[in-house]
Amino acid sequence: MIRFFLKRLALTIPTFIALMFITFVMLRLVPGDPIEVRRGERGISPERLAQLRHDMGLDQPVWKQFLDYANALLHGDFGTSIVSKSPVLHEFLTLFPATLELTITAMLFAIVLGIPAGVIAASRRGGVYDQTLMGLALTGYSMPIFWWGLILVLVMSNTLHLTPVSGRVDLIKFYYQPVTGFMLIDSLLSGQEGAFMDAVRHLILPMIVLGTVPLAVIARMTRSSMLEVLEEDYVRTARAKGLSWTRIVGVHALRNALIPVVTVIGLQVGGLLAGAVLTETIFSWPGVGKWLIESINRRDYPALQGGIMLIATIVILVNLFIDMLYGLINPRIRHAK
Amino acid sequence: MPSDARLTAPATAPAPPGPLRAFWRAFRENRGAVLGLAVVGFILFVAVFANVLAPYSPIEQFRGFSKLPPFWVEGSDPRFLLGTDAVGRDMLSRLMYGARVSLFIGLSVMVVSMVVGVALGLAAAFFGGVADVIIIRVMDLIMAIPSLVLAILIIAIIGPNLTNTIVAVTIVGLPRYVRLVRASALTELTKDYVTAARVSGVGKFRLMTKTVLPNCVAPLIVQAALGLSDAILEAAGLGFLGLGAQPPTPEWGSMLADTRDLMLSHPWVMAFPGLAILVTVLAINLMGDGLRDALDPRLRRS
Numbered sequence: 001m002i003r004f005f006l007k008r009l010a011l012t013i014p015t016f017i018a019l020m021f022i023t024f025v026m027l028r029l030v031p032g033d034p035i036e037v038r039r040g041e042r043g044i045s046p047e048r049l050a051q052l053r054h055d056m057g058l059d060q061p062v063w064k065q066f067l068d069y070a071n072a073l074l075h076g077d078f079g080t081s082i083v084s085k086s087p088v089l090h091e092f093l094t095l096f097p098a099t100l101e102l103t104i105t106a107m108l109f110a111i112v113l114g115i116p117a118g119v120i121a122a123s124r125r126g127g128v129y130d131q132t133l134m135g136l137a138l139t140g141y142s143m144p145i146f147w148w149g150l151i152l153v154l155v156m157s158n159t160l161h162l163t164p165v166s167g168r169v170d171l172i173k174f175y176y177q178p179v180t181g182f183m184l185i186d187s188l189l190s191g192q193e194g195a196f197m198d199a200v201r202h203l204i205l206p207m208i209v210l211g212t213v214p215l216a217v218i219a220r221m222t223r224s225s226m227l228e229v230l231e232e233d234y235v236r237t238a239r240a241k242g243l244s245w246t247r248i249v250g251v252h253a254l255r256n257a258l259i260p261v262v263t264v265i266g267l268q269v270g271g272l273l274a275g276a277v278l279t280e281t282i283f284s285w286p287g288v289g290k291w292l293i294e295s296i297n298r299r300d301y302p303a304l305q306g307g308i309m310l311i312a313t314i315v316i317l318v319n320l321f322i323d324m325l326y327g328l329i330n331p332r333i334r335h336a337k
Numbered sequence: 338m339p340s341d342a343r344l345t346a347p348a349t350a351p352a353p354p355g356p357l358r359a360f361w362r363a364f365r366e367n368r369g370a371v372l373g374l375a376v377v378g379f380i381l382f383v384a385v386f387a388n389v390l391a392p393y394s395p396i397e398q399f400r401g402f403s404k405l406p407p408f409w410v411e412g413s414d415p416r417f418l419l420g421t422d423a424v425g426r427d428m429l430s431r432l433m434y435g436a437r438v439s440l441f442i443g444l445s446v447m448v449v450s451m452v453v454g455v456a457l458g459l460a461a462a463f464f465g466g467v468a469d470v471i472i473i474r475v476m477d478l479i480m481a482i483p484s485l486v487l488a489i490l491i492i493a494i495i496g497p498n499l500t501n502t503i504v505a506v507t508i509v510g511l512p513r514y515v516r517l518v519r520a521s522a523l524t525e526l527t528k529d530y531v532t533a534a535r536v537s538g539v540g541k542f543r544l545m546t547k548t549v550l551p552n553c554v555a556p557l558i559v560q561a562a563l564g565l566s567d568a569i570l571e572a573a574g575l576g577f578l579g580l581g582a583q584p585p586t587p588e589w590g591s592m593l594a595d596t597r598d599l600m601l602s603h604p605w606v607m608a609f610p611g612l613a614i615l616v617t618v619l620a621i622n623l624m625g626d627g628l629r630d631a632l633d634p635r636l637r638r639s
Contacts, residue, residue, distance in 0.1 A: 018478045029494045138626070142619040144570055146577045147593055147611025150600060158601055274485035278574055292486065293578055296493050308490050312482045319481070 004327050012320055017070075019312050023305045024069050030301050078306035083298050088306030092288060097181025098168060099287030102279065103272045105184075105203060106211035111265065114215045115258075118222025122257075123249050125227065133219065140216035145275055149209040149282040156205060166284035169199050210279045214268045221264045225257040232256075266322035270315045363631035370627020376620035384436040391430035392416075395587040399425040404603050422592070422606050423599055431587040432613050438499070438588045439569050439617065445503045446510065446568035447561050453507070454514025455557070459545050461515065462522035473519075476512035484509045485574055492580045499582045506571045510564055517560050521553035555632040562625035566618045573614050589614050 053059045060068070072079075078088040117137070121130040157165045164170065168183045176190030184203065187195035229235065230253055238248045277289035284290070288307060295303040364370055383390060393399075399417075403425035406413045413420060419428040461472040479487065491505040525531060526549065534548045575581035576590025584591060592610040599606050 014474055015478050015481055018474065019481065022478070026490060026494055138622055139615070139619055142566065142570075142615060142622050144573055144577075144590070144593075144611055144614040144618070146574060146590075147607075147614065150593070150597070150607055151611070154600060154604055154607070270480070270483040274483035277483075277485050277489070278577065281578065292489065296489060296580070301493070304490070304493060308482065308486060311486055315483060316481045 001327075005324055008320060008323055008327070012316055015316060016313075019309065019316075020070050020073060021066070023309045024066050026308075027301055027305050073309065078309060079302040081295075081300055081303040081306075083295075083300045083303070088303050089310070091291070091303065092307060092310050094181075095286060095288045095291050097178075098183075098285060099273075099276050099280070099289060101182045101184065102203070102206055102210060102285060102287060103269075103276055105207045106272060106275075107214060107265070107268070109207050109211035110214035110218050110268075114218030115222050115254075115261065117215075117219040118261075119226055119249060119254060119257075121219070121223045122226035122230065123245070130223075134223065137216040137219040140212045141220070143212055143216075145209050145212060146278045146282055148212060149205070149279060152205050152209060153282070163201050163205050168202050168286065169195070170202075174198060206279050206283045206285055209282070210272065210275050213275060214265075214272065217264060217268065218261060221261050222257065225260045226253060229253045229257040263322075263326065266319065266326075269318045269322075273311055273315065360631050364627050367627040367630055369623045370630075373620040373623030373625075373627065376616065377624055380436050380617055380620070381440060383433050384440045387430075387433040387437045391427075391433040392418075393427040393430045395426065395431045395434035396585040397426065399427070401425070404599065404606070406603070407605050407609075410605070419609060420605055423595065426585075428606070428609055431592060432589075432609055434587040435589045435592060435610065435613060436617070438582060438586060439572065439614070442499070442503055442506070442572045442582075442588075443565045443569040446507045446572075447565045449503070449507045450510055450514045450564060451557065451561055454511055455518050455550065457511075458515045458518025459522055459550065461519045462526065462549075463541065463545055469519075472515065476515050479508065480512045484571060488571060488575055489578070489580060492575065497575075497580045497583060499586065499588075502572050502575055502581045505575070506568050509571065510567060513564065514557070514560060517556055518553055521556055522549050525549045525552050559625060559629040559632060562621060562628050566621040566625065569614065569621070570618055 050059070076089060078092070080086065081088055081091060084091065117133050121133040124130050153165055156162045169187065174187070174190070174192055174195045176186055176192065176195065179186050179189055183199040184196065187199040226249075230249075232253075235248060235253055238252050239245075243252075273289070276287060277292060279285065280287045280290035281293055288311065292304060292307050292311075295301075295307060364374075399421065402414065402417065402421050403423055405417050405420040407420045407428070408415065408418050410420075417427050417429070419432065421427055422431065457472050461469040482490070488505040488509050491508060492501060495501045495504065522545075531544070531548060534544055539548060572581055573588070573590030573593075576588045576592075577594045579591070579594060581590055582588035584595070589610040593607060596603075596607040596610070
């Protein structure tokens with residue numbers, strides 16, 4: 001068991017080194033020398049230039065620069081944003097709860113609707129429910145979510161006036177100190193009347209938009225996995241025993257059908273963060289995805305570099321965690337070569 | 338190109354022998370897949386003949402005709418069937434040329450990914466050792482970064498334009514091709530016919546391309562179809578963020594981004610490009626599902 005964990009852990013080390021290397025190279029490839037950018041139009045004295053180069057470590061050999069960079073990363077220094085002059089890690093951590101809240105609720109939305117949809121489709125195989133649900137799932141899977149978001153805003157916010165257009169909470173009506181960074185929790189803690197419902201109303205559309213693709217994937221996966229399990233002998237035994245169909249599907253089959261679904265859910269984490277970039281841009285959701293796009297537009301490359309490093313790190317760690325969890329649940333994987 | 342093979346399959350169905358015919362029979366059973374194929378064929382037709390079919394140039398601005406609604410809405414102009422955008426460009430023409438741009442991006446990504454993916458996947462499977470480790474590590478690294486985030490990183494380095502969109506989307510999707518080819522090649526390599534070929538003195542290169550590769554093609558075609566729809570979505574996403582094809586190129590994603598300010602007053606300007614993306618991607622996915630069921634029973638989702 002421990003050997004499996006250690007082995008899996010060791011496998012991520014080269015990935016990390018390569019990731020550091022790529023983000024390091026990236027900052028040197030982007031158009032615009034960091035010194036040139038600071039020099040501006042007024043020019044700068046050669047001494048000052050040399051001083052700046054020395055301060056930024058640019059007079060060192062490249063391999064030394066890389067080691068310095070790697071060393072800084074390992075000590076939690078992800079660089080400093082050119083625009084805000086504050087550490088990238090700090091900015092990232094300030095914004096990350098918003099993204100986390102959005103992605104977690106989107107995933108819950110996808111799971112809560114996707115698994116029942118897949119189960120219903122599988123148990124009514126070939127019927128109207130199956131065809132309708134799977135048609136919807138394929139449509140959701142094919143959805144350009146940025147357009148889906150705009151359509152929802154148009155219908156729900158502008159025509160029906162049910163939900164606000166953007167942001168996380170109505171700042172004119174409600175103000176409270178962030179405690180956890182999760183608006184749903186903070187609004188409850190604040191004790192202000194209506195604050196929680198306001199946060200929910202802000203969250204609901206972005207959640208649906210971001211959750212649509214995972215929802216479709218989970219529904220499709222649950223259906224096919226369920227169909228496979230329903231062919232198994234123990235299902236026949238359960239039927240012969242006289243158990244009700246609901247009990248067979250809901251208890252006996254579902255538990256086994258969920259194993260591949262859990263894997264698929266894990267694989268969606270990267271996709272969720274990618275989708276968050278688009279979703280946050282549409283809804284002006286103050287998370288890391290919107291911040292990344294703004295960093296590009298402001299040519300704030302250190303922020304972009306640090307942000308990508310952090311996001312990739314999160315994805316790698318989540319995947320590592322899922323792999324280990326999977327090894328824990330399923331001994332066959334643990335002992336596979 | 339596999340897409341051509343697929344598209345001409347119906348016309349040539351009686352003529353070719355065995356495999357293609359068998360494939361078409363299996364494919365035909367899936368009504369959704371046939372519908373998808375028909376829609377993809379139609380969009381491809383529009384894309385190829387956009388210069389003949391489109392009433393106007395996609396970048397010509399008609400002064401005084403901006404923000405016209407489509408024909409079924411009051412105040413439309415019969416000369417502009419689907420209306421015009423904010424600067425008076427004909428929506429229908431832009432959509433038609435947009436099909437050309439989107440399919441061009443999608444098919445380019447698909448072809449390059451297939452070629453590079455097959456080369457790297459086969460190399461990893463055949464040479465093993467260090468080559469295998471390096472190739473697989475690099476692919477793992479690409480997969481560790483969320484697709485759109487990596488694409489954004491690449492675009493930040495090489496700059497936003499149509500060619501670079503293709504480069505970025507290709508790199509992002511490459512691991513799936515490489516891993517697929519490597520995995521199927523490794524499976525095939527253990528089979529007796531490969532040993533037989535080896536024993537009879539077939540050279541390594543020939544063994545790779547002529548003996549093993551044809552047996553890896555079925556899952557590869559399925560992957561190509563799904564990769565095509567992913568590439569179109571990915572490219573449209575980049576276009577929407579302003580990091581894809583640059584204006585005035587009529588790319589569906591960037592057309593959507595242009596219309597955000599008009600969304601409330603002129604919703605149709607926003608509706609059409611998104612609908613075009615959705616219909617195209619949905620049709621390709623329907624077709625892809627059918628292809629998978631027909632070609633690769635192992636992957637069949639019953």
